Amino acid sequence: MPLLPSCALPLAGASLAVPGPVPRATSPRDPLDRARARLATRLLSAAGRDGLLRAPCDSRLLESALALRLLTVTGVDADAQERLTRRLKTALDEGAPDPLQEAAARAALGEYVDGPAALTRLLGGFDHFTAGRKRLMFQTVLAELGAHPFPELPAPGAVFAAHGQQRWLVTEMAALKVLYAYGTGAPRLVGADDWRALAPSSRPGPPPYGNHLARILALLALRRHPRHAAAVRARARELRDGLREDGGLPFITGMDVFATATGGLALAGAGAPAHSLRALAAALAERRNPDGGWGFDRGVAQSDVDDTAYCVEFLRAVAPGRFGSEVAAGARYLLDRQGGDGGFPTFERGTVSEVAITAAAVNALAPDPAHRRAVEAAVGFVAARQEAAGPFERSWSLNESNALFRTVLAYDSFRAAAPGHPAGTAVARARERAVARLVDTQNADGGWGHLPSDPSDPISTAYALIAVARTPASPPARGAAERAVRHLLERQRPDGGFVSRPDQAGPRPLAYHVPLLTDVCVLLGLNHARAWCGAPAAR
Structure with a gap:
């Protein structure tokens, strides 16, 4: 029997699915763990017959x-x-x-x-x-x-x-x-x-x-x-x-592939059963396009860097031995689209590179030493762009905290993959600026909105929580993470889910909404809070 191709394991402390240190044992009555368990159950129940999470788009x-x-x-x-x-x-x-x-x-x-x-x-x-x-x-x-x-x-x-x-x-x-x-x-x-x-x-x-x-x-x-x-x-x-139940038509058919990749990462971080994670991964592997990449929904033949990066990261986290060929194909797709400036566009090579998309590619590629030069160039692009224009890009998301959490994770991936690299000082400075921006713009209620002074919403708050929770050595960041956790726990609905304002944009800057992504993002944020900060501090 021929051996299946394998791939590099996730980087310790730098994966979106495996956030960092193993958390200390906690009481099953801990509110953070209860919230995560309810969210995980809710996400698993969204799986359809084909194995993908169902993530329809609201009408517009x-x-x-x-x-x-x-x-x-x-x-x-x-x-x-x-x-x-x-x-x-x-x-x-x-x-x-x-x-x-x-x-x-x-x-x-x-x-x-x-x-x-x-x-x-x-x-x-x-x-x-x-x-x-x-x-x-x-x-x-x-x-x-x-x-x-x-x-x-x-x-x-x-x-x-x-x-x-x-x-x-x-x-x-x-x-x-x-x-x-x-x-x-x-x-x-x-x-x-x-x-x-x-x-x-x-x-x-x-x-x-x-x-x-x-x-x-x-x-x-x-x-x-x-x-x-x-x-x-x-x-x-x-x-x-x-037409949706309300009689309207949505922008897109749905985001089942994107939701399965990101939701799978969230479920992996929450400790979901291995067989459930493998089923999600197998369903994703079947949806890979001939060019090696993935689109955002079933049947979408137009691959893109964002979906491909998340799919590669999830398959690597779940079963790198079983899905090694899919990870390798996805990595080739990503590398083929890297621009001369080191950055990555969303779709086709030669179009404009974007900070958030480039950061996603870094997180997918960094674990494999073979991609070190591509990762170095990509991180250099992100740091330089943020130095020149500020770390506040809004791309396919309508809020600042999306690009900020992605770049913080990309910087952590780079530092884990290349410890002692000469660019480490510049990367650390860029990371510090990104986290400081989030700490400085947190609302009084503990949440974040799309922009500073906007009302808090769960998706924006969850994105920001990933970044600040990953900085527990900083008292301001740790305090911001604890306030964000309390904010989210207070807003969990009786059914275990969350309701948020629309976060996705397309055509930019028009908003569209895929409700399941709110639960996915909040679970990702709470996973990072548990792994890096432990239980939320008492009031």
Whole structure:
């Protein structure tokens, strides 16, 4: 019988799943351990028949508005139109999450909207490398809904290009180009390559890349091509299959792969049964894409660095001997995407490197000595970027504490993998700055919000807790961790779970919500608190 490939073991004290020192024995009545046990039980109960944790995405106004637009212009499924209409009206009565989605919802309902003002309020403080593309996207979407004039573009044939970008973005930009061209009376701008990019969205089955937004935009564009008219109407009728119980449509199908990887790490840190962890790992291994990476949900063929890094870390933590080939393939996928600056993008090599994504790659690669040079370059990128711009990046998460906990863990991984390295002093300084930022911005109630002075929420608090709990030698950090634990324990619901405001962003900066991730993140935070700080101090 041939030997299975093996891989390096997790680094002691630097794994998200195995946080550090073995905790001292505690009483089964300890509130922290009770909270962790209830959370672990809740997560294990979320496993589906295929072994992955079920992590559906809540409905959102933008996709619901565009779905209503598609059903209206194609004239199909009056019942689904009514469900979407009720969802939009109810959400508007309750308060829209941002100006853009309010404008989209009202426009889809036929109400007057000042779209330009809404867009200005949304993007006025949005400082991100994608800001220009997002403005173009949202202008075009609101124009399709009748809430904004189509933008005046000096080179409309070029601004919608997305060469070298992730596949769902190529689809979105091709769709926006078609909507712009036909909306401005310039269909000649559309070429055969644009129609080819959109064609997969006309096929039966789940939306390509698990992205409802990209598919609806593609269908709205494809309705302009006579050859696709029948397929567009057929796919429009199938929209009802994607509606949530509240009648709305979500941004994406779900995040079952991402939730299984991160949830598996949380369950491993909580001491879940080995057979349960192996079942989760086996289900993940089966979902690996041919390029060696993983996407965020089942059936998503577009791999990304973030999901791949977490999958590699979980498989390494659970059974490095059994899943050695999958870990090696995932590592190759990651290394192939590292940029010349040492950083990692979310999707395709050659696109912009991001701090939080790079930190995730470091945590996945650091245990293997063969990847030492790549890890050194990546940590150098993170430290330099934080030195230049501050350690407060917000990426696919809406809060500071996400990138901060990831970078703290990456610094710890680097120091564990390369003790005595010449860069150790700079890394220690960057780590100290990151932790100090969290300590300084903790709210009076013991929690953290998306940004300093924002109300506390469980996800932001859990992220921050991972970082401050890993610094028990610092009295301020240890005190912050103890206050954070008390804050979270006071907010656990009778069913063992937690409720939080949305944390994920896409298209950035629009929020979307996958409720199961709240429980995953809180369990990760509480695991680190137990391992590094012991039981919470009494009041």
